[in-house]
Amino acid sequence: MILLLAPMEGLLDATLRDVLTRTGGIDRCVSEFIRVTNTVLPERAFLRVVPELLNGSRTRAGVPVRPQLLGSDPACLADNAARLAGLRPHGIDLNFGCPAKTVNQSRGGAVLLDEPELVGRIVAAVRRAVPAHLPVSAKMRLGYNDDRRAEECAIAIAEAGADELVVHARTKAHGYRPPAYWERIAQVREALPAHLQIPMVANGDIWTVADALRCQAVTGCDALMMGRGMVTNPGLALAIKGQGLVPWNVMPDLLLAFWQQVGLRVDRRHRAGRLKQWLNYLRRHYPQAQQAFDELRLTNDADAIQHWFDRVGPAPLIGTTAQAANIEPRAEPLPA
Structure with a gap:
C-alpha cells in the first residue's frame, strides 16, 4: 500500500x-x-x-x-x-x-x-x-x-x-x-x-x-x-504497513527535533503555540501527551518551554529508543 x-x-x-x-x-x-x-x-x-x-x-x-x-x-x-x-x-x-x-x-x-x-x-x-x-x-x-x-x-x-x-x-x-x-x-x-x-x-x-x-x-x-x-x-x-509502532518514549525526541526547528523557522512569539498545537493532536493517541499539554498549556514563553525539554529529556529517556526505532535524534533542520 x-x-x-x-x-x-x-x-x-x-x-x-x-x-x-x-x-x-x-x-x-x-x-x-x-x-x-x-x-x-x-x-x-x-x-x-x-x-x-x-x-x-x-x-x-x-x-x-x-x-x-x-x-x-x-x-x-x-x-x-x-x-x-x-x-x-x-x-x-x-x-x-x-x-x-x-x-x-x-x-x-x-x-x-x-x-x-x-x-x-x-x-x-x-x-x-x-x-x-x-x-x-x-x-x-x-x-x-x-x-x-x-x-x-x-x-x-x-x-x-x-x-x-x-x-x-x-x-x-x-x-x-x-x-x-x-x-x-x-x-x-x-x-x-x-x-x-x-x-x-x-x-x-x-x-x-x-x-x-x-x-x-x-x-x-x-x-x-x-x-x-x-x-x-x-x-x-x-x-x-505492519512494521511496528512509535511508542511514547520515542516522542520526546521527535518533539525536541520539532521544537528546535520551530525555533529557527517561527517568530518567537508563536513558537509555544506551534508546540502546543501538535501536543493537542497527540493527546488523542498518547495519554502521556495530555500531561505534557497540561504542563505547557498556559506557557507562551520559549525559554520556559526549553527548560521543560531540559527537564524531561532527551537523554537518557530516549537515546536508545530513538535508535531502536531508526529515528535520527536532533537532526539539523533543512534550510529556512
Whole structure:
C-alpha cells in the first residue's frame, strides 16, 4: 500500500513533515498550497513553503515532497509551474480541495469544483507547461455544496493529462465532519472511462489501521493519503504497513527535533503555540501527551518551554529508543 502525507495549511508544514517522515512508512508528501494570483512568483516564494526543494525535493529522511499550487488562472498557474519546475520538484500538485472561506471567495480551492471545464483547463495548462517526465497530480473534494459534479471533475482532470488524482471523500459543505464518504470515491473511480484510468488516492478519516484497510476495501484504491491521523499518531503509517509502532518514549525526541526547528523557522512569539498545537493532536493517541499539554498549556514563553525539554529529556529517556526505532535524534533542520 502506498501512503501519502497530506497537506494541512497552518499545521503540516516543512517542520512537521521532516519530523513525521523520520518515523517511517510514508512514501510521499504533498506540501501546503502555494497561492498563485496574477504574477509569477520568485523562487524564494516556493522555497519558503517547500524548503525541501534545496534537498532534492525530499525531507531529511529521504521522502519525496510534491509542491502544491492553488489558483484559478490557467495561464498564470502554468507560468508558475514552469518556474517551479526549474527547481526540480518531485512533481507538481494542484489544489481543488481547500474549503477555507477566504480561499473560496477568491476563486481558489474547492469552489472551482462547480466549474469542471475550468478545472480541466488548469490541469491541461500546467501539464503543457512542465517537462513530460514531471508528474502533475491534483487533489479534489467531492464537490462544493454537493457532490453532483464529482465524476465530471475527475474526468476533466484525467482527460487534461493528470498523472494522479487524490479525492478527499467530503464536499466543502461537509468540512471535516465525519463520516468520510469513501463509497463515493469508488463511484468516481468507476466513472472514469478505460482510456482515462489514472491512479487514484483515497483521503479522509483514516485514523487507525482498521480505517485504512476498510478505506482501501471500499474505494478500491491502492494508495491512501493521511493528514490528521498521522499528526495524532506518528506511527500510523508504520502500523498500516505492519512494521511496528512509535511508542511514547520515542516522542520526546521527535518533539525536541520539532521544537528546535520551530525555533529557527517561527517568530518567537508563536513558537509555544506551534508546540502546543501538535501536543493537542497527540493527546488523542498518547495519554502521556495530555500531561505534557497540561504542563505547557498556559506557557507562551520559549525559554520556559526549553527548560521543560531540559527537564524531561532527551537523554537518557530516549537515546536508545530513538535508535531502536531508526529515528535520527536532533537532526539539523533543512534550510529556512
